[in-house]
Amino acid sequence: MIAIKTEELTYTYSAGTPFQKTAIDHVNLEIEQGEFVGVIGHTGSGKSTLIQHFNGLLKPTSGRVLINGTDLWAKETNLREYRFKVGLVFQYPEYQLFEETVYKDIAFGPVNMGLSPAQVDERVREAANFVGLRDYHLQKSPFELSGGQKRRVAIAGVLAMNPDILVLDEPTAGLDPKGRDSILGQIKRYHRERGNTVLLVSHSMEDIARYARKVLVLNRSGVAMYDDVAKVFSRAEEITRMGLSVPQVTRIFMGLREEGFPVSESVYTMDYAREELLSLLGKGAGNHA
Amino acid sequence: MEDIISAERVVFGYPKEDNQLNIVLRGVSLTIPEGQFVAVLGHNGSGKSTLAKHFNAILVPNEGKVTVCGIDTTDENKLYDIRQQVGMVFQNPDNQIVATIVEEDVAFGPENMGVDPAEIRRRVDESLSDVGMTEYRTHAPHQLSGGQKQRIAIAGIIAMRPRCIVLDEPTAMLDPKGRREVLSVIKRLNRENGITVVLITHYMEEAAQAERVVVMNDGELLFDAPPREVFSHVRELKEVGLDVPQATELCWQLRQAGVDLPGGILTEAEAVAAISDALRKKGVGAR
Numbered sequence: 001m002i003a004i005k006t007e008e009l010t011y012t013y014s015a016g017t018p019f020q021k022t023a024i025d026h027v028n029l030e031i032e033q034g035e036f037v038g039v040i041g042h043t044g045s046g047k048s049t050l051i052q053h054f055n056g057l058l059k060p061t062s063g064r065v066l067i068n069g070t071d072l073w074a075k076e077t078n079l080r081e082y083r084f085k086v087g088l089v090f091q092y093p094e095y096q097l098f099e100e101t102v103y104k105d106i107a108f109g110p111v112n113m114g115l116s117p118a119q120v121d122e123r124v125r126e127a128a129n130f131v132g133l134r135d136y137h138l139q140k141s142p143f144e145l146s147g148g149q150k151r152r153v154a155i156a157g158v159l160a161m162n163p164d165i166l167v168l169d170e171p172t173a174g175l176d177p178k179g180r181d182s183i184l185g186q187i188k189r190y191h192r193e194r195g196n197t198v199l200l201v202s203h204s205m206e207d208i209a210r211y212a213r214k215v216l217v218l219n220r221s222g223v224a225m226y227d228d229v230a231k232v233f234s235r236a237e238e239i240t241r242m243g244l245s246v247p248q249v250t251r252i253f254m255g256l257r258e259e260g261f262p263v264s265e266s267v268y269t270m271d272y273a274r275e276e277l278l279s280l281l282g283k284g285a286g287n288h289a
Numbered sequence: 290m291e292d293i294i295s296a297e298r299v300v301f302g303y304p305k306e307d308n309q310l311n312i313v314l315r316g317v318s319l320t321i322p323e324g325q326f327v328a329v330l331g332h333n334g335s336g337k338s339t340l341a342k343h344f345n346a347i348l349v350p351n352e353g354k355v356t357v358c359g360i361d362t363t364d365e366n367k368l369y370d371i372r373q374q375v376g377m378v379f380q381n382p383d384n385q386i387v388a389t390i391v392e393e394d395v396a397f398g399p400e401n402m403g404v405d406p407a408e409i410r411r412r413v414d415e416s417l418s419d420v421g422m423t424e425y426r427t428h429a430p431h432q433l434s435g436g437q438k439q440r441i442a443i444a445g446i447i448a449m450r451p452r453c454i455v456l457d458e459p460t461a462m463l464d465p466k467g468r469r470e471v472l473s474v475i476k477r478l479n480r481e482n483g484i485t486v487v488l489i490t491h492y493m494e495e496a497a498q499a500e501r502v503v504v505m506n507d508g509e510l511l512f513d514a515p516p517r518e519v520f521s522h523v524r525e526l527k528e529v530g531l532d533v534p535q536a537t538e539l540c541w542q543l544r545q546a547g548v549d550l551p552g553g554i555l556t557e558a559e560a561v562a563a564i565s566d567a568l569r570k571k572g573v574g575a576r
Binding site: 041042043044091146147148170173174175176177178179180203205206243244245247248249251252255256259261262270273274277278280281282283 | 331332333334335380434435436458461462463464465466467468469491493494530531532534535536538539542543546547548557558560561564565567568571573
């Protein structure tokens with residue numbers, strides 16, 4: 001099943017004024033249900049504009065957006081439903097916390113969906129658990145928490161709606177490596193256990209390589225590539241020309257190939273890189289000293 | 290060479306509701322000589338931003354002493370002098386830009402210092418040229434990319450002619466190209482203009498390009514050495530929630546698995562050379 005489909009999707013900011021700017025231009029895209037997609041593109045490539053169409057925050061200037069096969073804007077009264085089906089976590093979501101307690105903040109979505117108090121309670125606890133928040137955090141004010149924990153609360157607030165499609169816009173910007181690995185690991189686990197569709201917008205190619213299965217590359221208001229991670233990162237030169245980059249291990253393997261060694265073209269994670277080199281060097285996996 | 294910044298056993302805490310202090314710096318001593326490029330690493334909450342804010346007297350120590358170009362930062366009469374010597378650049382470029390035209394924004398600092406208009410003109414032009422943004426001088430800042438905005442913020446600082454710039458995660462919100470642009474500007478200002486640079490970052494590949502890497506952990510200095518030495522402590526860095534560049538990590542993992550590689554690999558090129566050697570020794574032929 002196709003979770004997200006766009007047909008000739010175009011969006012123009014400030015149309016009809018001297019500041020008119022087309023941020024996405026005739027985008028055609030199909031994302032399968034259950035996919036984990038990394039979204040990359042330089043600043044101004046249209047990433048944020050595109051994802052804001054997926055739950056109807058922006059209305060296409062022309063073209064259509066279909067979620068699970070239905071046109072989002074066919075009947076505007078149904079729009080609210082898509083706000084729950086498609087969960088959007090914005091950049092620096094910790095600035096959007098507002099409730100007195102962590103519990104109430106996470107409960108805001110489920111309460112608005114009209115769930116019973118018992119269901120809300122279950123959703124809140126499940127979502128908090130997914131992001132690694134403990135029971136004693138729930139009664140605290142979100143403003144007493146550290147930046148990393150606040151961000152977890154904000155993400156939990158979206159997970160609590162149990163969206164079919166989860167879109168995260170740079171969820172790890174400004175976090176240290178440990179905080180980054182922990183939040184992305186939790187999102188990966190959520191994806192694995194729920195089988196829902198996840199879109200991860202990131203400027204970190206290393207994170208995309210590690211967590212996503214497919215990569216959507218946006219460039220100059222359009223889709224430049226949509227393919228498996230390995231295939232995308234094997235086109236390093238094009239990627240770099242678009243103002244992006246490939247993971248450092250990938251560049252090391254490109255260097256080894258230039259030296260003439262018979263190594264694979266599409267190495268993009270540390271584990272893959274180590275195993276490939278160890279097998280070439282005659283020290284197979286499991287042979288750790 | 291003269292020390293630009295010197296911190297002696299600095300203790301600092303943020304006040305809590307009950308009038309107690311939430312201690313963030315636990316006796317940090319550090320001196321930064323003029324002209325150095327220092328990267329500061331540390332997990333969120335390790336105290337690195339708090340330390341940086343001591344470097345231009347945004348914060349002053351509860352105990353210990355910080356001097357900037359020889360001036361004690363607790364001397365309120367000298368605040369202006371201190372801020373003029375040490376400029377700060379923050380994470381979010383949108384919070385640092387005040388004017389609606391690029392060159393007016395760059396002029397803001399020197400104007401406030403009462404610099405002569407002809408001199409302001411000269412400084413604005415020079416600063417924009419130093420960050421490679423001359424052609425955008427009449428543009429509106431909000432129409433620029435993140436990397437370009439951050440370069441404007443840096444130009445605004447260097448127009449005040451500081452001897453030192455402290456940058457607090459200046460690339461955290463930027464795309465890879467923006468990161469490359471900002472880092473190359475920082476390196477050039479350090480190398481060609483002799484400006485002392487303190488760069489706080491979560492990107493290990495950026496820190497690897499500094500002369501010196503300071504690692505903070507729970508309000509104390511954990512390491513203070515050249516990057517090659519600091520990044521050889523792979524296990525300890527991971528334990529405090531940090532990382533090493535992928536080139537270092539890959540070679541370290543191969544060494545752990547018994548491959549004969551030199552230690553202290555820092556860059557892509559070094560990794561390629563070292564792994565190539567190991568492959569050749571094993572008779573894995575280049576085609």
